[in-house]
Amino acid sequence: MAYDDSNIFAKILRGEIPCNKVYEDDYALAFHDIRPLAPVHVLVIPKGRYISLDDMCADAEPAFVGGFFRAVAETARVLGVVGSGYRILANNGEHAHQEVLHFHVHVFAGRPLGGMLKAAG
Numbered sequence: 001m002a003y004d005d006s007n008i009f010a011k012i013l014r015g016e017i018p019c020n021k022v023y024e025d026d027y028a029l030a031f032h033d034i035r036p037l038a039p040v041h042v043l044v045i046p047k048g049r050y051i052s053l054d055d056m057c058a059d060a061e062p063a064f065v066g067g068f069f070r071a072v073a074e075t076a077r078v079l080g081v082v083g084s085g086y087r088i089l090a091n092n093g094e095h096a097h098q099e100v101l102h103f104h105v106h107v108f109a110g111r112p113l114g115g116m117l118k119a120a121g
């Protein structure tokens with residue numbers, strides 16, 4: 001599948017659509033999710049044309065991949081949730097219900113988040 005430059009996160013990266021920014025560096029942009037599922041719900045997106053983790057790890061330099069995940073950790077620090085704890089999650093592909101086809105990591109925090117998934121049926 002080819003990267004589609006018209007996806008909503010590409011538009012946010014290009015500044016065509018506003019976002020509520022939390023953190024930014026050379027590798028990533030972090031901003032609040034428009035439909036938060038927890039008191040803190042932030043998205044961290046790489047500054048590159050990557051659909052998924054698989055795509056980013058295949059095409060990006062290792063330093064970029066490392067820089068991106070360092071930016072995820074830095075985002076949690078900026079949010080002040082390292083002490084209380086937080087969850088990171090990335091939906092990749094159809095079974096994970098990935099809605100936006102630009103790789104992103106969700107950061108959830110601000111309350112006890114409960115268990116991860118229900119037992120598989």
Ligand code: 5GP
Binds near residue numbers: 008019031032034
């Ligand atoms: P996915 O299911 O792809 O992992 O999650 C996509 C996320 O992007 C959803 O949580 C959704 O609320 C969020 N989202 C979709 N459109 C926008 C937008 O225009 N701005 C922001 N800030 N978040 C968005």
